[in-house]
Amino acid sequence: xxxxxxxNEIVSDDWTLVTLPKVDQEVRKQAGKVxxxxxxxxxxxxxxxxxxxxxxxxxKILVPLSVYLARKSELATRIAKQEVGIWLAxxxxxxxxxxxxxxxxxxxxxxxxxxxFADGRIFSIGNLLRTRYGFNHTLRAFGxxxxxxxxxxxxxxxxxxxxxxxxxxxxxxxxxxxFSQPYQGAVDDKQPVWRRLNRSQNxxx
Amino acid sequence: MxxxxxxxxxxxxxxxxxxxxxxxxxxxxxxSEDEFRPLRLQNGLxxxxxxxxxxxxxxxxxxxxxxxxxxxxxxxxxxxGYGHFSTRQNLQLNWPKLEDTxxxxxxxxxxEMHAIQTSGNCIRNITTDxxxxxxxxxxxxxxxxAEVIRQWSTFHPEFALLPRKFKIAVSGxxxxxxxxxxxxxxxxxxxxxxxxxxxxxxxxxxxxxxPILGTVIREHLEWQHALxxxxxxxxxxxxxxxxxxxxxxxxxxxxxxxxxxxxSKQVEAEWLHLKDSPNTITEAELARVAQHxxxxxxxxxxxxxxxxxxxxxSSAAFNAWTKRSVHPHKISGYRAVTLSLKPHGKAPGDATSxxxxxxxxxxxxxxxxxxxxxxxxxxxxADVKLSDLFAVWEKARAYGLATPNIGLLTDIIxxxxxxxxxxxxxxxxxxxxxxQMQFDNLDYLHDIGELELNISGCMNACxxxxxxxxxxxxxxxxxxxxxxxxxxxxxxNDASLATVIGRAFSAEEMPxxxxxxxxxxxxERSDEERFIDTVRRIGIAPFKAHVYATTESKxxxxxx
Ligand code: HEM
Ligand code: SF4
Numbered sequence: 001x002x003x004x005x006x007x008n009e010i011v012s013d014d015w016t017l018v019t020l021p022k023v024d025q026e027v028r029k030q031a032g033k034v035x036x037x038x039x040x041x042x043x044x045x046x047x048x049x050x051x052x053x054x055x056x057x058x059x060k061i062l063v064p065l066s067v068y069l070a071r072k073s074e075l076a077t078r079i080a081k082q083e084v085g086i087w088l089a090x091x092x093x094x095x096x097x098x099x100x101x102x103x104x105x106x107x108x109x110x111x112x113x114x115x116x117f118a119d120g121r122i123f124s125i126g127n128l129l130r131t132r133y134g135f136n137h138t139l140r141a142f143g144x145x146x147x148x149x150x151x152x153x154x155x156x157x158x159x160x161x162x163x164x165x166x167x168x169x170x171x172x173x174x175x176x177x178x179f180s181q182p183y184q185g186a187v188d189d190k191q192p193v194w195r196r197l198n199r200s201q202n203x204x205x
Numbered sequence: 206m207x208x209x210x211x212x213x214x215x216x217x218x219x220x221x222x223x224x225x226x227x228x229x230x231x232x233x234x235x236x237s238e239d240e241f242r243p244l245r246l247q248n249g250l251x252x253x254x255x256x257x258x259x260x261x262x263x264x265x266x267x268x269x270x271x272x273x274x275x276x277x278x279x280x281x282x283x284x285x286g287y288g289h290f291s292t293r294q295n296l297q298l299n300w301p302k303l304e305d306t307x308x309x310x311x312x313x314x315x316x317e318m319h320a321i322q323t324s325g326n327c328i329r330n331i332t333t334d335x336x337x338x339x340x341x342x343x344x345x346x347x348x349x350x351a352e353v354i355r356q357w358s359t360f361h362p363e364f365a366l367l368p369r370k371f372k373i374a375v376s377g378x379x380x381x382x383x384x385x386x387x388x389x390x391x392x393x394x395x396x397x398x399x400x401x402x403x404x405x406x407x408x409x410x411x412x413x414x415x416p417i418l419g420t421v422i423r424e425h426l427e428w429q430h431a432l433x434x435x436x437x438x439x440x441x442x443x444x445x446x447x448x449x450x451x452x453x454x455x456x457x458x459x460x461x462x463x464x465x466x467x468x469s470k471q472v473e474a475e476w477l478h479l480k481d482s483p484n485t486i487t488e489a490e491l492a493r494v495a496q497h498x499x500x501x502x503x504x505x506x507x508x509x510x511x512x513x514x515x516x517x518x519s520s521a522a523f524n525a526w527t528k529r530s531v532h533p534h535k536i537s538g539y540r541a542v543t544l545s546l547k548p549h550g551k552a553p554g555d556a557t558s559x560x561x562x563x564x565x566x567x568x569x570x571x572x573x574x575x576x577x578x579x580x581x582x583x584x585x586x587a588d589v590k591l592s593d594l595f596a597v598w599e600k601a602r603a604y605g606l607a608t609p610n611i612g613l614l615t616d617i618i619x620x621x622x623x624x625x626x627x628x629x630x631x632x633x634x635x636x637x638x639x640x641q642m643q644f645d646n647l648d649y650l651h652d653i654g655e656l657e658l659n660i661s662g663c664m665n666a667c668x669x670x671x672x673x674x675x676x677x678x679x680x681x682x683x684x685x686x687x688x689x690x691x692x693x694x695x696x697x698n699d700a701s702l703a704t705v706i707g708r709a710f711s712a713e714e715m716p717x718x719x720x721x722x723x724x725x726x727x728x729e730r731s732d733e734e735r736f737i738d739t740v741r742r743i744g745i746a747p748f749k750a751h752v753y754a755t756t757e758s759k760x761x762x763x764x765x
Binding site: 035178 | 219220243356357363432483
């Protein structure tokens with residue numbers, strides 16, 4: 001069964017995820033511990049990997065940002081057919097996308113990959129895509145996506161969540177409703193609660 | 206103080222339900238240890254040496270009598286009958302059971318309390334001056350703004366998983382008592398040339414491994430923009446702060462790495478987009494919150510009270526206590542009172558359930574039913590009539606809450622250390638107790654005068670040792686516990702970081718070392734000079750010479 005939630009429903013995934021060919025990556029260590037996070041802007045992808053990325057000839061494809069930037073011309077006709085989505089990881093430089101493509105709404109889907117639950121950059125990235133770069137099609141989170149992030153993801157502009165394979169998307173749906181009246185304005189509802197409701201009626205006793 | 210409406214109440218109730226389900230999933234092994242960690246931390250739950258530790262939020266240090274009674278009951282029912290007041294103005298329970306924590310949170314919710322974001326990599330409790338609202342030198346009472354910021358930061362979706370914890374302090378006084386320069390963001394409220402409320406914003410302060418005082422990022426910010434400006438700062442940090450190394454993940458490291466000019470350029474660029482967005486605070490919202498902090502219905506009283514003057518004249522002990530524990534108040538005939546949680550020989554900041562009930566009763570009877578927690582880990586009754594001070598003192602004294610040591614050497618700030626904390630290099634509480642016993646003579650203590658002594662059990666600096674006039678840091682040498690001593694740190698407007706005097710000492714040596722430091726001070730001080738002033742004037746060399754001269758020779762003797 002599909003583990004994809006879009007617009008509060010479990011739906012099947014008709015997008016093919018295009019990935020970069022794996023290379024043996026050096027394990028970075030600090031004080032004997034493996035470094036788990038990549039830094040923002042860190043260049044982790046080689047030109048060779050980009051060139052060797054296999055792009056399926058047909059169907060809807062979710063292409064890595066780096067591949068798109070380097071091989072954009074190959075994809076022109078398929079973009080016109082609404083068959084190209086873009087994905088990026090949280091350490092990649094988001095601005096390179098709008099810089100190359102001022103109208104992000106040519107993409108039916110943008111997906112953000114979060115390697116680890118604790119990586120909150122995804123929230124700022126979602127927010128910027130929606131508020132700064134005007135993206136208004138499907139915005140998906142995938143990777144280490146678990147139910148306890150969903151409420152924050154939703155408020156940060158995401159409307160699609162690919163729940164990690166070993167967890168139930170059905171159960172995760174419940175977490176979208178964890179809180180009924182959040183305090184602050186965010187992407188999903190720009191109004192903070194004091195503009196949303198008339199709080200001044202609740203006077204002090 | 207702030208009272209919940211249905212919206213606030215619903216939010217904490219929903220949080221209890223959410224957390225209860227998270228604990229259920231963890232116990233049912235649907236959540237791994239690693240997955241549960243960030244969730245429990247955002248609810249104040251640490252797993253410590255002996256048991257979990259639960260940190261309960263006391264927003265900007267304000268408590269009502271009702272809340273303190275509840276905390277006392279919770280400490281009795283779920284813990285060992287005491288709690289620990291922390292330097293973040295919060296309350297920690299050291300021995301709750303994991304399975305009980307959802308019930309504890311449910312009980313807290315009945316008195317408008319919670320443990321939301323008291324730890325974890327998110328925006329933490331907003332802190333301020335313990336004399337807020339009553340201090341004669343206050344220019345602006347920042348509590349309404351602190352509450353607005355608290356609400357905004359609660360479950361802020363964009364900043365739920367930051368690179369590291371994030372602490373905000375606000376202050377509105379001439380003499381900074383909220384240590385704004387030691388926070389990730391510090392906000393100093395003042396009146397600008399047009400007499401409007403404005404904020405001076407500091408960024409990138411913090412203690413821990415790399416102690417750094419904050420830098421001013423904006424001299425003048427109109428109060429309406431407090432939230433959107435914080436959003437700009439924290440967004441830059443969220444996107445660019447280091448996540449690969451927990452010790453380099455605080456905003457202070459990013460600010461240092463980029464330099465304040467570049468950092469503030471990025472913040473300003475971000476803020477251009479956020480300024481005037483709906484999170485801009487309205488007059489109406491500030492007024493709605495501010496009505497909760499309006500001045501009490503104070504009686505009109507003369508500046509002097511004859512019964513008070515008589516009590517001072519007849520009781521030397523009461524007189525000594527008033528000198529240390531009674532503070533000026535902006536209203537004539539009223540005083541603020543500090544109840545000491547530092548009786549000599551007890552863990553600094555600990556209060557038993559019985560003491561909490563007593564303080565709650567005192568607050569109800571003499572101080573409009575409210576009290577505060579100070580970051581020096583004491584409790585404050587902020588609005589006591591001069592004529593009631595003697596009664597307050599008698600009752601406080603009967604319950605061990607009137608040690609006249611506020612601001613003195615034995616008013617030690619101390620982290621839980623090796624007795625409770627799994628990160629510790631060394632114990633800190635026994636050191637505090639040993640020093641308190643060494644200086645148990647009150648006359649001597651008063652003669653030494655104002656002195657801040659701070660102890661941390663490791664570099665994480667929970668006990669603020671870097672800003673102690675005397676700072677003590679637990680270090681690990683070949684698996685045994687040692688203590689490094691520094692002097693010359695200070696909080697406040699003229700904050701400074703302390704300098705290490707030399708090689709570390711064993712636990713047994715520590716009271717003697719502090720004694721030696723005091724001897725140098727007593728010999729060198731000029732009139733009116735506090736310990737810190739003497740250190741600043743003569744430097745650390747004379748202290749170093751005296752401390753090591755004697756200990757080295759003793760050590761040699763011991764080694765023969
Ligand atoms: C008992 C378990 C505790 C643990 C595991 C713990 C953990 C930590 C850690 C890891 C840091 C360093 C963070 C950093 O610099 O990035 C830290 C700093 C701090 N903690 Fe704790 N802590 C504990 C208890 C306390 C207590 C009881 C207090 C208050 C008395 C406290 C107040 C602070 C403060 C004020 C800092 C320094 C903040 C700064 O660097 O600006 N902590 N703690
Ligand atoms: S300073 Fe170190 S030992 Fe003390 S509470 Fe903090 S982490 Fe624990």
